[in-house]
């Protein structure tokens with residue numbers, strides 16, 4: 001898991017065929033979402049389904065017009081710079097904070113795991129060898145379509161500086177063969193914002209996560225509080241057990257353990273689901289397990305959708321794009337459109353939405369102790385022993401600006417093992433390599449595609465970039481999309497991301513909203529259990545702060561908008577003053 005950050009295998013070839021061809025027979029009168037996302041769209045039944053191949057906004061640009069070989073050479077025909085070199089020189093560490101909190105970052109990752117998961121061919125494969133580093137630096141798989149595509153670390157690296165350190169494991173994403181035999185990657189999750197990372201993507205998986213009593217999810221009790229259940233038998237590849245009693249968590253998405261802030265939000269929504277079950281049951285004592293579970297599930301999903309589009313998305317894309325794409329939280333009448341394809345685009349999952357990695361700061365101060373990010377990965381102890389202080393840190397501490405600068409906690413120490421210096425990975429390099437693996441066209445091609453002018457000189461790049469970029473790339477036309485996109489200045493209007501990535505994301509978030517038949521504001525949804533106008537008004541007002549207050553004892557005062565720093569318009573208030581669902585009058 002540490003190596004590929006993923007646990008689940010890709011789909012079997014039969015599953016791939018069924019998701020990416022043919023259709024499903026749907027029961028249009030079924031009120032709730034399916035687990036795998038099928039039958040949300042009753043015309044295009046596979047839209048948004050787990051296993052669907054990513055949509056291509058532009059055809060892939062694999063090596064030399066090939067159908068599968070990663071993008072490897074620049075416009076002069078020479079090899080592209082090593083992804084680690086790009087990372088080390090361009091994504092170096094510099095500290096610039098902004099008015100968003102680390103909770104903005106954390107929601108981003110939590111939401112990512114609801115929407116996307118790109119499985120790799122074989123997560124336990126080892127691709128590095130000494131001969132690779134001393135030889136021609138190219139794994140033979142690269143030419144034959146095989147799974148290995150390790151990242152070679154140039155000599156003289158400031159962190160990974162022995163021969164053994166000079167190769168970073170990297171396995172290519174699993175694929176399906178698209179039209180004309182072209183390699184296409186697929187999404188192992190449902191595209192929909194549907195809580196699939198909480199509930200799972202199949203009926204079987206969902207069942208293992210349920211208690212089957214009173215609608216509730218399965219929990220593990222510790223010191224009188226509910227935590228995620230144990231992923232039984234999982235060792236160091238899943239989480240690091242540091243303290244007596246530590247155990248790896250199980251949730252609807254296997255990446256739940258990678259970062260304690262992420263496991264914290266999973267824990268919060270587990271408790272929220274179960275608490276809703278109690279409240280609903282008090283109102284409807286005759287409802288059975290299944291009904292309570294599904295009703296609580298759809299409220300949880302509605303709350304997640306509402307928080308995402310009110311507190312999160314506008315902070316990404318800014319006011320103007322939010323307006324033109326119907327993403328404004330207020331004043332938009334929701335109208336479902338079955339012809340909208342919600343499928344995530346490859347460019348969204350592989351580049352634009354990874355902007356969030358740039359938000360991560362060097363450390364979090366938890367219960368008065370400053371802990372480096374590199375010492376937080378995969379450690380359940382921070383959730384089991386310090387859930388409240390951890391969440392307090394996330395809502396208090398500023399996130400880093402979206403820019404080319406990265407913390408070394410991600411570029412040198414990603415998933416580093418305890419007491420094993422240099423056993424970590426480089427996330428910026430992985431993002432760049434992943435883009436090449438998927439054959440994403442370079443930065444300038446994407447700018448042009450989105451109606452923006454190509455850049456013609458490194459001089460045009462902001463963030464004191466000229467020297468850095470010209471040391472790495474032979475031409476502006478070679479710049480990797482991820483690196484170029486991060487280097488843009490925020491597009492403006494309170495958005496925090498550059499103009500290219502903002503456009504890619506505004507379009508995707510719009511499709512995920514208006515193409516979702518079960519969207520919580522859809523009052524005319526065929527067959528689906530819809531919310532009434534009054535219920536929608538209530539659901540539209542639940543802030544993340546309320547959910548945190550409801551699930552974390554002792555959290556007494558919070559700012560209403562926890563993804564933004566406190567200021568005169570967003571000061572700390574008592575939990576009881578925050579809006580809450582009125583279950584009594586909900587039905």
Ligand code: HEM
Pocket residue numbers: 004005105106107108109112116117118119258259348349350353354355356357359360427430431434
């Ligand atoms: C501590 C925080 C985080 C860690 C440790 C982390 C780690 C990772 C890792 C290891 C990968 C796989 C890279 C690869 O091999 O291709 C990944 C993928 C990704 N991350 Fe993060 N991430 C974090 C936060 C975020 C945030 C805040 C966002 C967005 C706002 C984000 C968005 C993504 C996306 C979209 C992918 C691709 C997912 C897929 O399709 O599989 N991540 N992340």
